[in-house]
Amino acid sequence: MTIAVYGASGHTGKLILSDLRRRGVSPVLVGRDADRLRAAAAESGLPDAAIRVAPLDDRALADAFRDVDVVINAVAPFVEFGEPVLRAAITAGAHYVDISGEQAHVRRVFDAYAEPARQAGVTVVPMVNDGGFLGDLISSLTAARVERPEQVTLAHRITGGTGISRGSGRTAAANADAFASGGEIYTRGGWRTETPARTTKVTFPGDARPSEVVKFALTEVITVPRHVPADHVEGVADTEIATLFVNITPELAEALPEFPQDDPDNPDRFLVLADITGSGGAARGYVEGTNTYRFTAIAAAEAAVRLATDGAESGVLAPSQAFDPSRILESLAPHGISWSVQPIARSRSNGHQKTD
Ligand SMILES: NC(=O)c1ccc[n+]([C@@H]2O[C@H](COP(=O)([O-])OP(=O)(O)OC[C@H]3O[C@@H](n4cnc5c(N)ncnc54)[C@H](OP(=O)(O)O)[C@@H]3O)[C@@H](O)[C@H]2O)c1
Known part of the structure; x- marks a missing residue:
């Protein structure tokens, strides 16, 4: 080969x-x-x-x-x-x-x-990376648990770590408009930049409280509508990642380290989540892992x-x-990822969602 x-x-x-x-x-x-x-x-x-x-x-x-x-x-x-x-x-x-x-x-x-x-x-x-790739795969597995999916909300969060590479910084600067606007959302049969995200808060797995999220230009918003028949597919991120990407200028990018070293005491942890609701129920899927570049x-x-x-x-x-989503995730599991797909009970009181 x-x-x-x-x-x-x-x-x-x-x-x-x-x-x-x-x-x-x-x-x-x-x-x-x-x-x-x-x-x-x-x-x-x-x-x-x-x-x-x-x-x-x-x-x-x-x-x-x-x-x-x-x-x-x-x-x-x-x-x-x-x-x-x-x-x-x-x-x-x-x-x-x-x-x-x-x-x-x-x-x-x-x-x-x-x-x-x-x-x-x-x-x-x-x-194929720690973000959109995992978001696409977990959306497929989650959608299989929802009858007649209508809305897919994709959310990313990264915590810890030593920051991003110069290449990622240059990438953020080259896509400044998309990161500033939050990019495209799929709705009513097409991708639209002007559409706001419906989701403003997400209770991430393991958290007791919801976190503020903002519309974010996630790549899997482009791919998920090609295999999940939902009317609305949107991407959001926790405000920390969004702020980082929106504020990178070409000058700041050049000041970043070319090859950032992982800190074993403080590895970055990524979380990629898909909340899917439909007329026949709702489900949440997510993938977690560490070391974004190595993964x-x-x-x-x-x-x-x-x-x-x-x-x-x-x-x-x-x-x-x-790829078969389950099989490729299983083959990557020895490299530090884990995932879960669960039905969701919708909370009537605050409009947020929690897993069973
Ligand atoms: N989750 C995610 O979305 C995710 C995760 C990881 C990486 N990424 C993306 O992957 C990309 C790579 O990141 P990185 O940190 O590896 O970047 P990097 O260290 O800057 O590497 C970029 C590579 O592109 C080459 N290159 C740049 N300009 C070129 C040109 N004009 N002609 C030919 N080659 C050129 C460089 O070659 P030289 O060595 O000759 O300069 C280098 O080999 C970034 O866009 C980053 O955002 C995304």
């Missing part, structure tokens, strides 16, 4: 290399800078791995992806640099996985590349290996369409 990693010299790129090595897969490192790629290979314990230098040029990239089964794209930001890598993967006949957390990028991938991917017979799965790398490697070995339908697919 041949897996290429574009952006292999980045923070998450290097973690992806390490995880592929753990699986016994020797990846092809692709990027714009030979010295940084060589350093990434050595640091990831892959000193003899193949290195192919390709700037963001369609022909150079397609040449670098010749004979490759799957491309993992770990560039940043995706709205600026993601598309040439995707186009070249399709041209080279390689399946494609990316780790983007950018709603506009994910929307563009579905809108512009579904037909080219189908025609080329390749599978494209964007947003993202493991999930991207898992998805790539699955596409290389089992394949999937061709075209652009949501994670729940490309």
